[in-house]
Structure formats: structure tokens, C-alpha cells
């Protein structure tokens with residue numbers, strides 16, 4: 320297991336996690352100024368603690384921000400608050416889930432571990448960084464309904480959480496929503512930034528272009544899926560097989576939480592009413 324340290328302009332980061340079966344199972348946390356963004360998965364606590372202590376000694380961490388409630392992002396928030404004695408801020412919609420905890424599918428606690436509950440505070444729309452520049456909170460639902468990205472316009476940076484992850488997704492989680500993801504990428508692209516700090520890939524230098532490519536791909540995919548469904552009267556499993564082929568390793572490893580079927584079915588979400596008429 321090798322964790323990766325990131326240095327990019329004013330940002331320091333840590334990508335920590337396991338590699339398994341060819342999947343990228345690392346999650347990142349980043350520091351900019353005195354702000355720590357996301358906290359890594361619970362089973363990487365030792366590496367995260369080392370990173371946080373070091374960053375705190377050098378820069379004086381004074382707050383932790385979370386992008387959403389998932390355990391590979393919020394997983395060490397409770398322990399970090401204890402260690403650094405700082406407030407933890409999270410999107411309004413995450414607060415309840417962070418407080419009560421969520422039930423995890425088996426694969427999730429095997430891969431990431433179980434997070435401790437945390438009482439976080441709602442993150443404001445805009446914060447001031449240590450260098451006097453601003454950090455803006457951009458709602459970006461789709462991956463989850465509570466996710467936000469953090470934009471540092473003066474540094475041309477977007478902390479994109481799980482908005483990007485890959486240019487051409489083949490799978491979608493059960494709780495993800497393709498049309499909402501598309502809308503969120505468009506919204507984020509309205510703002511100024513070049514580089515994306517992705518929670519899984521790390522630094523994506525051509526991040527703006529990468530997000531633009533992803534949204535183009537997803538729109539094209541949704542277009543084909545809707546045509547095949549509405550006009551050619553194909554069923555979702557047939558369309559899935561035709562476009563993406565059979566389910567692969569990710570499907571079996573996650574007990575079906577990640578599936579090609581979810582992605583194809585989700586492309587139809589937005590047109591649920593229209594498809595009901597076609598039926």
C-alpha cells in the first residue's frame with residue numbers, strides 16, 4: 320500500500336487507500352491555506368493523521384470542510400476535530416446523515432472502513448482563505464444529493480469531490496442520478512477554474528476540459544439511450560448490453576451497487592413522464 324502526497328500551487332494533498340483488483344480505491348484530502356477539505360476513509364486514519372498534524376504544524380489548520388457524507392470523504396472528520404480542535408463544516412443536506420450515520424453496504428466498510436458520527440455545522444456559501452482570497456461553495460448534486468464542490472477562483476482551482484472521477488463513466492451507483500450530474504457539471508463550468516482537484520484522481524491539470532469531455536460523453540450517452548428506449552422500444556437491459564456490454568468486476572464486487580444498468584436506467588430518469596406515455 321503506498322499513499323501519495325500531492326503538492327500543487329498553494330495546495331497540499333494526500334491520496335490514501337488500497338489498490339484492489341485493478342480498481343482505484345484511493346481517496347484524497349486537500350489543504351489550502353488553513354482549510355482542510357475532506358478527511359479520507361476511516362481505514363486510512365494513520366496516514367490522514369500524519370498528514371493533518373504536519374499541515375497543522377506548518378500552517379495552523381483552523382477548519383475542516385466536507386464535500387458530502389460518503390465515508391471516503393467524511394470518514395475521519397470526527398477524529399480530526401478531536402485531534403485539531405477545529406470546527407467541521409458540511410453541506411446542509413449532509414448534516415443529518417453525518418450525525419446519525421448511514422448503513423453501509425458490506426463492500427463499503429471493507430474498502431473504506433466505518434466512519435464515526437459527527438455533529439458538523441452547515442458550510443457557508445463563501446469563506447475567506449488565509450491569503451484573503453475566497454472559497455465558494457457550489458452545490459453539485461448527482462453523485463449524491465448533498466454534494467458540493469469548492470471553488471478557489473483566485474487560484475483557478477476547483478475541489479471537485481466526486482463530480483469528475485472519470486471522463487467516460489461506465490457504471491453508476493444506485494443513488495446517483497445522471498441528468499442531475501450533467502446539470503451540475505454545466506453549472507460548475509460556468510465558473511472560472513482550470514485545474515480540478517479530484518477526490519480520486521488527484522490533480523487533473525486540464526480539469527475544465529476533462530469535465531467538459533465528461534458532460535459531452537454523458538449527454539451523448541443519454542441521447543442514444545432515450546432514442547433506443549422511446550423510439551426503438553428497447554428495454555433497459557437490452558440497451559445496456561448493446562452500449563456497455565455485460566456487467567463487469569465492479570458490479571460483482573459491490574453487490575450491484577455500481578452497475579452499467581444503473582447508468583443506462585438513470586439516463587431515462589429525466590424523461591420518466593414521457594416514457595410512461597410511450598409505454
Ligand SMILES: [Zn+2]
Nearest residue numbers: 387389462481
Ligand atoms: Zn462519494
